[in-house]
Amino acid sequence: MRLTQYSDFALRSLIYLAVKPRSDEIVNISDIAQAYNISKNHLTKIIHQLSKLGYIDTVRGKNGGIRLAMHPRDINIGQLFRYTEHDFALVQCFDELYQDRDDHSSNNPARIPTVDFSTTSNEFCVIAPACTLKSAIAEATEAFMAVLDRYTLDDFIKNKDELLALLD
Known part of the structure; x- marks a missing residue:
């Protein structure tokens, strides 16, 4: 079995958000894309889904960005992959x-x-x-x-x- 890039990038994005910012700090998608050297366009789709699923919060506006919406201990990896994998x-x-x-x-x-x-x-x-x-x-x-x-x-x-x- 091989997980898709989509799931890989979703997990990496959540790891980034969990370690990088302070709890009140927000980051940009560009920051994550640059840190991992991955496509910002592809990552934008993933971030959008993670937001819809409730894993992250998005903040609009000039100083907007993203941050985790829940504590890392509440994000189950099996459940995440069930949401991000197309099928098994x-x-x-x-x-x-x-x-x-x-x-x-x-x-x-x-x-x-x-x-x-x-x-x-x-x-x-x-x-x-x-x-x-x-x-x-x-x-x-x-x-x-x-x-x-x-x-x-x-x-x-x-x-x-x-x-x-x-x-x-």
């Missing part, structure tokens, strides 16, 4: 299980399917109705997410001073 379809036969998922604009997190895989179509693979690989991959994906569910943003900023030095 690691093999083609999972695609139809996720086809009701929108792109990154959805406010509904992706769910790891718990379904009867024998009912999925065999459009891409003739052995799909009898294949047990799907169940193993679903189990592995559930385990992956269960591990991420044990972490919060706070766990990833324990070395705040070291991170700050790298982001300057």
Whole structure:
């Protein structure tokens, strides 16, 4: 499994906001883009979604910017990835299980399917109705997410001073 750049940048943005500013300080999207050397345009879309999801606050106006909307201990990493990942379809036969998922604009997190895989179509693979690989991959994906569910943003900023030095 490989997380998308979208999720990577979302997490990195939250890490930046958690370590960089004081609690009352706001930063610009440009600051984050420059710190990580990533596209400001791409990051703007991510920040917009993080704002809609309630992870960050946006402040309009001349001195506007962004800041965390909640304490880092309240930002669950598994939940974040469920919101930012398009799907968890690691093999083609999972695609139809996720086809009701929108792109990154959805406010509904992706769910790891718990379904009867024998009912999925065999459009891409003739052995799909009898294949047990799907169940193993679903189990592995559930385990992956269960591990991420044990972490919060706070766990990833324990070395705040070291991170700050790298982001300057």
